[in-house]
Amino acid sequence: MTVTVPAEWAPHRAMWVGFPSHAELWREDLEQAQQEVADLARALAGPGGERVRLMVVGDEAEAAARALLGDTTVEIVRGQFGDIWLRDTGPIFVDANGAASAAGFQFNGWGGKYSLEGDDIVAEQIAAASGAPLVRNPFILEGGALDHDGYGAVLTTRQCLLNANRNAGWDEASATSALADALGAKKVLWLGDGLLNDHTDGHVDNLARFVAPGVVACPMAYGTDDPNADVYAETAKLLAGMTDSRGSPLQVVRIPSPGKILDEDGEPIPASHMNFLIANEAVIVPIYAEESGAFAVEVIKGLFPERQVIGLASTAILTGGGSFHCISQQEPETA
DSSP: OOEEOOOTTSOEEEEEEEOOOOHHHHGGGHHHHHHHHHHHHHHHHTTTOOOEEEEEOSHHHHHHHHHHHTTSOOEEEEOOOSSSOHHHHSOEEEEETTEEEEEEEEOOHHHHTOOOTTGGGHHHHHHHHHTOOEEEEEEEOOGGGOEEOSSSEEEEEHHHHTOTTTSTTOOHHHHHHHHHHHHOOSEEEEEOOOOTTOTTSSOGGGTOEEEETTEEEEEEOOSTTOTTHHHHHHHHHHHHTOBOTTSOBOEEEEEEOOOOOBOTTSOBOOOOGGGOEEOSSEEEEEESSHHHHHHHHHHHHHHOTTSEEEEEEOHHHHTTTOOTTTTEEEEETTO
């Protein structure tokens, strides 16, 4: 059986998005985070050309979502999750000889950092709603740890995928074999560390993304005090020496980072424009600061000339540790 993970720019049947539903987790950021997610869902359903399925937990969250999005085509779906990070807890949809399949994985709260009731059943809920059979895999994996080109090349970081807090004893060979079996990976492209203070242990969807076959985008430091300047430089250097699964050298494009973004305690927080979301007819870019965000949007416009590129605020969502790509999961048409 041939298994392929379609590239994110391939046509989608639907886009799943998680809606902040737990006041005890989001506290004073809840309403703003809900507004930012609603703005994302509205953009996806409008210029993005997506069927948006917004997962909510509980009566209060459903009421808030309907108040914010009642005038749109966004579908409100009641479900259960610990929090909104559907990229990591949901399934990865694959094309298995032209048939739909949803690959599910074990989830251990990003290496045991967080244990939230419901996160371990997100994949089965989304798979059931999509109509795709769920294929369970016996190892720990989060969707944000990988990025796919649609031809079997997979980007990842050693910091996350080979971390002892995920699959003890994994090395590059065993990880590559597991990804080949579950997702049809033909070649794994290994980067080093991810962003500073990233509780995911360096998810690649904050660091490097395929934007076309053979083309990978990664950040460029913004300002003289960018806390991830060295990581960005090393990532670009590594990518420049890599080839894809067909043996073609990668073309590397640099996107300005947000620069130094601090949390309420004055510590650098892993803000990244790389957490953009590719929709059917648009690309939605998370914005954390006006100037750097505007630069990033302009660069990304050049990478997706057939799509509208939209920058939206994601500062409240970021307080939870992620952004637009982290809270979403696409259902490809081919799957």
